[in-house]
Amino acid sequence: MYWKPEIEILPQPQLHVLQAQRLQDTLGRAANSPFYGEQFRRHGIGPEIIKSVDDIRRLPFTTKEDLRNNFPYGFLTVPKQGAVRLHCSSGTTGNPTVIFHDNHDLSSWADLVARSLYCAGLRDTDVFQNICGYGLFTGGLGFQYGAERLGALVIPAAAGNTRRQIKLMQDFGTTAVHTIPSYLFRLHSAFKEMGLDPRKDTSLKLFVIGAEPHTDEQRRRIEELFGVRAFNSYGLSEMNGPGVAFECEYQNGLHVWEDAFLTEIIDPDTLQPVPDGEEGELVFTTLDRHAMPLLRYRTRDLTRFLSGDCPCGRTHRRLDRISGRTDDMFIIKGCNVFPMQIEKVLMRYTEVSTDYLIELETVDGNDEITVKVELQKEWFTGNIEALEKLSRRIAHEVRDEILVSPNVRLVEPGSLPKTEGKAVRVIDSRIP
Amino acid sequence: MIAHQVSIFLENKPGRLEKVTAVLKATGINIRAMTLSTSSSGWGILNLLVDHPDTACQKLSQAGHPAVLREIVVVSMQDRAGALHDMLGLLAQAGLNIQNAYGTVLGDNKEAILIIDVENAEHVQKIFESAGVQTLPAEDVYRI
Numbered sequence: 001m002y003w004k005p006e007i008e009i010l011p012q013p014q015l016h017v018l019q020a021q022r023l024q025d026t027l028g029r030a031a032n033s034p035f036y037g038e039q040f041r042r043h044g045i046g047p048e049i050i051k052s053v054d055d056i057r058r059l060p061f062t063t064k065e066d067l068r069n070n071f072p073y074g075f076l077t078v079p080k081q082g083a084v085r086l087h088c089s090s091g092t093t094g095n096p097t098v099i100f101h102d103n104h105d106l107s108s109w110a111d112l113v114a115r116s117l118y119c120a121g122l123r124d125t126d127v128f129q130n131i132c133g134y135g136l137f138t139g140g141l142g143f144q145y146g147a148e149r150l151g152a153l154v155i156p157a158a159a160g161n162t163r164r165q166i167k168l169m170q171d172f173g174t175t176a177v178h179t180i181p182s183y184l185f186r187l188h189s190a191f192k193e194m195g196l197d198p199r200k201d202t203s204l205k206l207f208v209i210g211a212e213p214h215t216d217e218q219r220r221r222i223e224e225l226f227g228v229r230a231f232n233s234y235g236l237s238e239m240n241g242p243g244v245a246f247e248c249e250y251q252n253g254l255h256v257w258e259d260a261f262l263t264e265i266i267d268p269d270t271l272q273p274v275p276d277g278e279e280g281e282l283v284f285t286t287l288d289r290h291a292m293p294l295l296r297y298r299t300r301d302l303t304r305f306l307s308g309d310c311p312c313g314r315t316h317r318r319l320d321r322i323s324g325r326t327d328d329m330f331i332i333k334g335c336n337v338f339p340m341q342i343e344k345v346l347m348r349y350t351e352v353s354t355d356y357l358i359e360l361e362t363v364d365g366n367d368e369i370t371v372k373v374e375l376q377k378e379w380f381t382g383n384i385e386a387l388e389k390l391s392r393r394i395a396h397e398v399r400d401e402i403l404v405s406p407n408v409r410l411v412e413p414g415s416l417p418k419t420e421g422k423a424v425r426v427i428d429s430r431i432p
Numbered sequence: 433m434i435a436h437q438v439s440i441f442l443e444n445k446p447g448r449l450e451k452v453t454a455v456l457k458a459t460g461i462n463i464r465a466m467t468l469s470t471s472s473s474g475w476g477i478l479n480l481l482v483d484h485p486d487t488a489c490q491k492l493s494q495a496g497h498p499a500v501l502r503e504i505v506v507v508s509m510q511d512r513a514g515a516l517h518d519m520l521g522l523l524a525q526a527g528l529n530i531q532n533a534y535g536t537v538l539g540d541n542k543e544a545i546l547i548i549d550v551e552n553a554e555h556v557q558k559i560f561e562s563a564g565v566q567t568l569p570a571e572d573v574y575r576i
Contacts, residue, residue, distance in 0.1 A: 375441060380498035382439030383531065384469055384477050391473055409474045412443050414496055 003118035007259050008314045015315060019053045019262055022287035030293045032077040035070045056262060056285060061296045067097040075292045076100055083291045087138050087237050099237055102291040112243035112257055113146020119248045120231035121206055124151030127172050131179035133159045138241025139211055143178050146243060162190040169202050178208040181218055185354050188225045199227035208233050216321060217347040218354060232321060238297055239284050245319050253306040253318030260288045265305060268326045279304040281326055300326045330426060332360060332369050337402045339425040342371055345397045351379040351390055355416045362431040370407040371398060377413050434503045434553050435570040436485045440478040441498035444470055452478060455495045461488045465536040465547060479532060481547055483574050503553035506568040507560060509544045522563050528556060
């Protein structure tokens, strides 16, 4: 049932005791880093101020800016020689953010990922194909070590070369795949082009999807296309990577591993905790990381806690699917828009693919929003009226959703720019 | 046998049409006639009358283009004033809407043909036949 029952079904009051202990230890270690050492001295902070988990609120927040400004070693609690691995963001503007791990951290991370995968149903009898970038991106090595720890046979397939991915699946009888959701649609087209039906011609039974915002509709469509259950994975490189929160067999939200991550949800404006069940910004404090602990790290991800106990018996609270980020929201004609809202509308149309691009431009002094979406090859009949009607219907529904009328432009399949890892969804070239 | 044209979805962007003609050139497809209908929202449909529509459609599809075969009716017209008008009159009487139509003049400049894209090609063909208008069978169309 559980990978680590003594932790996974620990009642909340006891979990709080464990969290308070670990928080104290974490503060003790954090004080050794140049950044926190200086901050603690300035604010008179030390492990002794933590009597219970609620005392977390006495600590300042840490932001991505802090990580950038103290690049590369400002958060290290150990001499550089003590760290054994780093992962860093792909940022091309300014300093990237870098996270260091020592051997304890890597082992603890692998165990969290193993726990997550076990929670979704992966077992040591499975063949796990990890279709994502290895290297600096945490999804590759993170899932690799986690699935190995669990005992599955892991194929480090990495990203790309769709036909080869399919061949690997067939040669080794892959039962489980981790990848980003948008790739699964491409994979499915490749199956079709090869005259194969993944429902019949593979042994697939489990998908782990994450690293890219997606809707529940998208997940259901993936499940239908492949006849496979797909589980939502949540993580971020600042919190190791994958293995922060994961769905269990009930697919009703993501259990956040509270023994490893002290989790808060705050109002991003007032910085105060939101009432339970309300949406806000996720804030994490690492509770089991030695080389580079982070305290009250602001993720910019928006979500809420789901109430009630999960039938799976795990006591770790559940997070709702990430609804957006505090920073992918854009404002057009006075309306706040999340790309996810537009994606939700597009998901209702089988005539178009899930790749889309939102372009914001200034035309004759007016801000305009254009949604580019790829026409699915098989829906084309040569009828110009049908296509015009389709664009109009989509435009109308998007307008209902975001309150701004978009231009909807159908484009040729495969013509939208694809990016490795996370897809770029919004291009803003407006004149401010 | 009903004749077919190849209809291709295209973005209205520099170089897109050329991508299509490149595929046709590489496959040795000969274009007899063409039209391009564009919508106001940045895309269009290219209609091609070619010598081997099946092959053309298949190759274009393999190259990633949304391409389909659409039924057409091809009529040969006498080169005289009013010929087109008389023929369209037949369709109007029958209440049939033309999605697209384009014409081309044959090699000897004596005869013109009209290619008509309508929803029910077979029905239209019958209307023409009963009115004594000559329609071209598919094999003749591809051999033009």
